[in-house]
Amino acid sequence: MVLRTVEVINQHKGSYGTGCLIAPGLVLTAYHVALPGEGSVVAVRDTVSADFTGATVVWENAGLDAVLLKADRALVGAGLGVVRWGELVCDYPDRRPVCSMTGFPKAMHRRASSRSEQRLDDLKTVDGTIAPHTGSRSKLYGLEVKRAVPTEVKNWQGLSGAGVFCNGVLIGLARLVDRQWDRILMVVPLSHLLAADGFAPAVAAHTGMAPSLQPADLRPLMDNVPDPQLSSTYLLDPRSQVTDLTGVSGLVRQIEQWCKSTDRIDVAAVTGLGGTGKSRLLIEVLHRLTAGSGDQRPWSGGFLADHPSHTDYQVLAAAHYPLLLAVDLAETRLPQIRDLMAALAASHEGGVVRVLLLARGHDTWWPALRRHLRTRSVGPIGHAFTLTPDGALDGNSPEDIYVEAKVAFARRIRLLQQAGHGDDSWPDRVVADAPRLYGADLEHTTGQPVIYLHIAALADVLAHANPEFALKDHPMEVLLANEVEYVRRVAEARLPEGIADDKLLRSLVTAQFLAGARTAQDGRAAVRAGFDVHHRGYGITAPPDARQLAALDDVLTAAYPATDGAHWGAVGEPLAAAWLAEVETDSGEEFIEAFLQHDSLATEQRHQTLSTVARTAQDQPGLAAGAHRAVAADPEHLLPLAAQTITAELGTDQARQWLSGLEHAVADRAADPDADPDTYQWAAGLIREAQQRTAADRDDLEDLIGAPLTQGADAPGQPTPEPPLSAHASDSHLVLVKPQVGWVTRYIVGVLGLGHLTLVGAVAAAAALKNGIGHDGWVLWLFVPMNVFLHLSIASGFGGRQYGSALFAWVAPLFAIGLTTANAFMIDRPWPADWPPQWLLWPTLFAVGLTALTFAWRFEFGQLQDTRRLTTSEDLPE
Numbered sequence: 119m120v121l122r123t124v125e126v127i128n129q130h131k132g133s134y135g136t137g138c139l140i141a142p143g144l145v146l147t148a149y150h151v152a153l154p155g156e157g158s159v160v161a162v163r164d165t166v167s168a169d170f171t172g173a174t175v176v177w178e179n180a181g182l183d184a185v186l187l188k189a190d191r192a193l194v195g196a197g198l199g200v201v202r203w204g205e206l207v208c209d210y211p212d213r214r215p216v217c218s219m220t221g222f223p224k225a226m227h228r229r230a231s232s233r234s235e236q237r238l239d240d241l242k243t244v245d246g247t248i249a250p251h252t253g254s255r256s257k258l259y260g261l262e263v264k265r266a267v268p269t270e271v272k273n274w275q276g277l278s279g280a281g282v283f284c285n286g287v288l289i290g291l292a293r294l295v296d297r298q299w300d301r302i303l304m305v306v307p308l309s310h311l312l313a314a315d316g317f318a319p320a321v322a323a324h325t326g327m328a329p330s331l332q333p334a335d336l337r338p339l340m341d342n343v344p345d346p347q348l349s350s351t352y353l354l355d356p357r358s359q360v361t362d363l364t365g366v367s368g369l370v371r372q373i374e375q376w377c378k379s380t381d382r383i384d385v386a387a388v389t390g391l392g393g394t395g396k397s398r399l400l401i402e403v404l405h406r407l408t409a410g411s412g413d414q415r416p417w418s419g420g421f422l423a424d425h426p427s428h429t430d431y432q433v434l435a436a437a438h439y440p441l442l443l444a445v446d447l448a449e450t451r452l453p454q455i456r457d458l459m460a461a462l463a464a465s466h467e468g469g470v471v472r473v474l475l476l477a478r479g480h481d482t483w484w485p486a487l488r489r490h491l492r493t494r495s496v497g498p499i500g501h502a503f504t505l506t507p508d509g510a511l512d513g514n515s516p517e518d519i520y521v522e523a524k525v526a527f528a529r530r531i532r533l534l535q536q537a538g539h540g541d542d543s544w545p546d547r548v549v550a551d552a553p554r555l556y557g558a559d560l561e562h563t564t565g566q567p568v569i570y571l572h573i574a575a576l577a578d579v580l581a582h583a584n585p586e587f588a589l590k591d592h593p594m595e596v597l598l599a600n601e602v603e604y605v606r607r608v609a610e611a612r613l614p615e616g617i618a619d620d621k622l623l624r625s626l627v628t629a630q631f632l633a634g635a636r637t638a639q640d641g642r643a644a645v646r647a648g649f650d651v652h653h654r655g656y657g658i659t660a661p662p663d664a665r666q667l668a669a670l671d672d673v674l675t676a677a678y679p680a681t682d683g684a685h686w687g688a689v690g691e692p693l694a695a696a697w698l699a700e701v702e703t704d705s706g707e708e709f710i711e712a713f714l715q716h717d718s719l720a721t722e723q724r725h726q727t728l729s730t731v732a733r734t735a736q737d738q739p740g741l742a743a744g745a746h747r748a749v750a751a752d753p754e755h756l757l758p759l760a761a762q763t764i765t766a767e768l769g770t771d772q773a774r775q776w777l778s779g780l781e782h783a784v785a786d787r788a789a790d791p792d793a794d795p796d797t798y799q800w801a802a803g804l805i806r807e808a809q810q811r812t813a814a815d816r817d818d819l820e821d822l823i824g825a826p827l828t829q830g831a832d833a834p835g836q837p838t839p840e841p842p843l844s845a846h847a848s849d850s851h852l853v854l855v856k857p858q859v860g861w862v863t864r865y866i867v868g869v870l871g872l873g874h875l876t877l878v879g880a881v882a883a884a885a886a887l888k889n890g891i892g893h894d895g896w897v898l899w900l901f902v903p904m905n906v907f908l909h910l911s912i913a914s915g916f917g918g919r920q921y922g923s924a925l926f927a928w929v930a931p932l933f934a935i936g937l938t939t940a941n942a943f944m945i946d947r948p949w950p951a952d953w954p955p956q957w958l959l960w961p962t963l964f965a966v967g968l969t970a971l972t973f974a975w976r977f978e979f980g981q982l983q984d985t986r987r988l989t990t991s992e993d994l995p996e
Contacts, residue, residue, distance in 0.1 A: 119219075119243075120220050122198065123280065124165070125170070125222055127160070131153045131158050133152070134151070135147065136222050138201075138291070140201050140321065141198065141200045141324065142194070144325065146281065147291075154178060155175075160173050171190055174189075176320050179311075179317070182311060183291075200325045201288045202332065203312065203331050204332045205334060206250045206333075208333070208436045208437045209436060213335070215284050217246055220243045221242060221277040221278075221279070222240070222242070224274070224275045226241065239276065246301075246303070247261070248260065248305070251438075257307070258307070263302070277303075284334040285337040285338065287332065291308070312331060317329075322533065323536075326533035326535075326536065327533075327537075330359075331418075335433075336420075338426055339427070339434065341420065341681050342682065346534055347604065348604060349601055350576065350597040350601045351689050353530065354573070356395070359401060361526045363402045364512070366402075369399065369503060373474070374407065382470055384473070385475065386473075386475070386502060386503060387448070388400070388476050388504075389478060389502065389504050390478070390504060391507060394506070394507055395505065395569075399505060403442065404442050407442060417441065419441045422454075432464070434468075440470040440471070441471045441472070444473075444474045447477065447733075448477045449480075449482075450767050452766055463494045482765075482768070507567050511568065516560040523571060524550050524552065527550075528579050529550070531579065543584070545584065545585060548583045549582060552578045552582035555577070555578055555588060556581070577590075580596055586599070587600065598696060601689065601697075602623075605624075606620060608677040609623055609677075612676060613669055622649070625648050626645060626652070627677070628648070628709070629644050629713060632644075632713060634684065636683075636722070638685050640720060641685040643719055645674070646718045647713055647719055649662055651705075695734040696738075698738070699740070702744060711744040711751070712748075714728070715748050715756075724756065724759055725759045728759055732768055742775075742779055746779045746782070747783050749783065750801075751787060757804060760776075761808060764777065784802055871972075871975070873967065874970060877963070877964075878938055905937065905938055908937070910971070912930055913972045913975045914979075915930075918975065918976070934964075936961075943960075
C-alpha cells in the first residue's frame with residue numbers, strides 16, 4: 119500500500135495532498151487536492167522518487183471530488199500491478215477487517231534532521247475499521263481511526279486523496295475529517311466512481327483491464343480476478359471478460375429469477391462440458407444482479423476460493439447485500455460445500471444467499487449432496503441448470519462468434535500493450551481482421567463447446583502479429599507458443615542470463631498445474647518433483663541447487679500468481695490439458711507416472727494430481743494410462759486416493775473406464791515376481807467392489823472409501839493416513855439449523871402451537887374448578903402450570919434436538935398427551951351425542967397441537983443437528 123502512495127501538488131494554486139497509484143503512472147486523488155485547470159500544472163511523486171513529475175488529467179468529477187491523473191509510468195509507480203477495486207458488503211464484527219490509508223498529513227511535517235532547517239512531509243499510515251452502516255445515508259464510509267489522532271482537525275490536512283484499502287483491495291478515497299467526531303474520517307466509496315460517466319472507460323484505456331467491484335471484506339474467502347497479462351491463459355480466462363457472452367439469454371434469465379426467489383438460502387447446480395461457458399454465464403448473471411434496478415438492493419458475490427485464507431463461512435450470512443456465490447469444479451470440493459452450507463444454515467442474519475455449483479456433470483455427486491443438504495433444511499434445492507454446446511450458441515452462428523471474438527481479443531491485446539505488458543518482439547500490429555488460418559472451417563464446429571471458436575479466433579490474431587506462430591499446425595499450438603513466450607519473459611526477468619530453459623519451464627508449469635500448492639512448502643515440493651521428473655533418466659548424482667529451485671519457484675509464482683489464499687495459481691484449462699499432453703508425450707509417457715510417485719509430494723498434492731489427470735483425461739484419454747501405472751506401482755498409498763477421485767468426481771461412464779484401466783494395470787503389476795500377493799489381492803478386491811457398485815448405478819460409491827481428503831493432510835514424505843471413515847467427516851460438529859418455510863406456514867403453525875398451550879391450560883384449569891379434594895382442592899391447580907410446562911418442555915426438546923429411536927422419543931409425548939387427556943375426562947359436563955367420543959377427540963387434538971408446538975419452536979429457534987450423521991438413500995426422496 120505504501121508503494122501506491124504519491125504526493126500530489128499544484129504550486130500555482132497552493133494545494134497539496136495525497137494520491138493513490140491505480141497502475142504505473144495512473145493516480146487517483148481528490149479533486150480539491152489537484153485543483154486542475156486554469157493553466158496550472160499538477161505534479162506527482164511516488165515514495166521512491168526524488169523529483170516531482172508532471173501529470174495530465176484523464177478524468178475528473180468535481181461533484182464526487184475525484185480526479186484521475188496520468189504521469190510517466192517509468193517515473194511514477196514503475197513495476198506496480200493494477201489495483202483491485204472493491205466495496206464492503208458485510209457487517210460481521212468478529213471478522214471486520216482492518217482498513218488502512220497512507221498519506222502525508224500536516225501533523226507529519228518534519229525537519230529533515232535535528233540541525234537542518236529544511237522541512238519535509240513524512241508518511242503516516244492510519245488504521246481503522248469501517249462499519250458499513252456508518253455514514254450510509256450520506257453515501258460515505260465512516261472510518262473509525264485506531265490509536266492516536268492529531269489534537270486539531272487541521273493537522274489531518276494533506277491526507278485527503280489517500281486510497282483506503284481493505285484486505286489489499288482499494289475501497290475508497292479519503293475525503294474529509296468529521297469535525298464532530300475526532301476519530302472518524304469520511305471516505306468516498308469507489309462504487310460511486312465506477313458508476314460515474316467516463317471513469318471505467320478511462321481506467322480500462324490506461325490499464326488494459328475494466329474495473330469491477332469485488333466484496334473486499336469477503337476477499338479471504340473469494341477467488342479473485344487474475345492480473346492482466348499478455349498470456350493465453352489470461353485472455354481465455356472467463357473472469358477476464360475479454361469476450362462477450364453470446365447466447366444463453368434464456369438461461370441467464372432463469373438463473374436470475376431463481377436468485378430472486380423468496381427463499382433465504384438455496385443451492386443449484388449448473389452443468390455442462392468444459393468450455394461451454396459456465397463460468398462466463400455466472401459472471402454475466404452476477405453483472406446483471408450487481409447493476410441493480412430501481413429501489414432493488416444490488417447484489418454482490420463471486421467465486422468461492424478453493425484455498426480460502428480462513429473458513430469462517432458465517433461471515434457470508436452477515437452480508438447486507440444479497441450474495442451469489444459460485445463453486446467451480448464443485449464435484450471435487452464436496453467437503454468444502456458441506457462446511458459452507460452448514461455455516462449458512464446455522465446463521466440467521468444477513469440477506470439472501472444463492473450458491474451455484476459448476477460442474478461437468480451431476481449424475482453421481484449431486485443427488486447425494488441434495489439429500490445431505492435437505493436434512494439440514496438448506497433451501498428447496500430443486501433446480502439444476504444444464505448448458506449444452508448448442509445452447510451456448512443460442513441462435514448465434516459459429517461465424518458470428520468467431521468474428522466477435524477476434525475483435526475482442528485484438529482490442530484487449532492492444533490495451534495490454536498500451537499498459538506496458540509484453541514487449542516489442544512481434545513484427546506486425548495486432549488487428550481484428552487477421553487472415554483466417556485456423557478459423558477457416560467453422561461449419562464443422564457445430565456441437566463443439568464455444569471455447570474452440572475462441573481458440574481459433576485468438577490463434578489467428580496472434581499468428582498475424584507474430585508470423586512465427588503461423589508455422590504451427592494447430593491453433594492450440596499457437597496459444598501454447600504464446601504462453602511459452604510469456605513464461606520466458608517472466609523467467610528472463612528473474613533468472614540469470616542464459617538460465618531460462620523452455621523445456622524445463624514447461625515441465626515445471628505442468629507440475630504446478632497438476633499438484634497445486636496451498637503453502638510455500640507445497641510449492642517447494644512441486645518444484646522439486648517437477649525438476650527431478652524432468653531430468654529423470656540422466657543420472658543426477660547430487661540434489662539440485664536449493665537457490666536454483668527457489669528461483670524457479672519465484673518464476674512460477676510470478677507467472678501464475680494465486681487468485682485466492684494459495685501459494686500460486688496455475689495455467690488455465692484447456693491450455694493446461696494440451697500442455698500436459700505434450701509433456702507426457704515428450705517424456706515417453708512417463709511424466710505423470712513418475713510425478714505421482716515422487717516422495718516430496720504431500721498426500722493432498724497426490725490427490726489433486728489424480729483429480730486433475732482424471733478431469734483432463736476426459737478430453738485427453740491417453741493421459742489416464744500413466745496415472746493407472748502409478749497407482750498400480752504403489753496401491754497402498756495411491757489406490758485409496760484414486761478411488762476417492764473416481765467415486766466423488768467422475769460420472770458413471772468415466773468411473774467405469776477408470777476402474778477398468780486400474781484393474782488391468784493392477785493385474786499387470788501383480789504378475790511381477792517382486793509383487794506382494796496380499797497387497798495386490800486387496801487392491802483387486804477393492805476395484806471389483808467399486809466396479810459392482812458402478813455397474814448397479816449405485817450412488818453410494820463414496821461410502822466404499824470415504825470423502826476426499828481435506829487440504830493439508832500431512833507433510834511431504836510422511837505415510838499416507840487412512841482414508842476418513844465418514845463421508846462427512848469435515849462436518850463433525852453440531853449446528854443450529856432453521857427450516858426454510860414461508861411466512862404463511864410459520865404463522866399458521868405458530869397460531870396452532872399457541873392455541874395448543876392455551877387449550878392445555880384451560881383444560882387443566884377446568885378440571886381443577888370442577889373437582890375439589892376437600893380443603894386441599896388447590897392441589898389440582900398445580901396441574902395447570904405442570905401440564906403447560908410439560909408440553910412446552912417436550913416441544914422445546916424435540917424441536918431443538920434429534921432423538922432418533924430412543925425410548926424417550928416415544929414415552930414422553932405419549933405421557934404428556936395421556937395426562938392432559940385424563941384432565942379433560944375430569945371435566946363434569948354433558949357430551950353431545952353427535953360429537954366424536956372423548957377417548958378419540960381429546961388425544962387427537964392434543965397430539966396435533968403438540969406437533970404444531972414442536973415445529974413452531976423449531977421454526978423460531980432452530981434445531982441442533984449433528985453434521986456427522988451420514989445421509990442414506992432412504993433419508994429423503996428425490
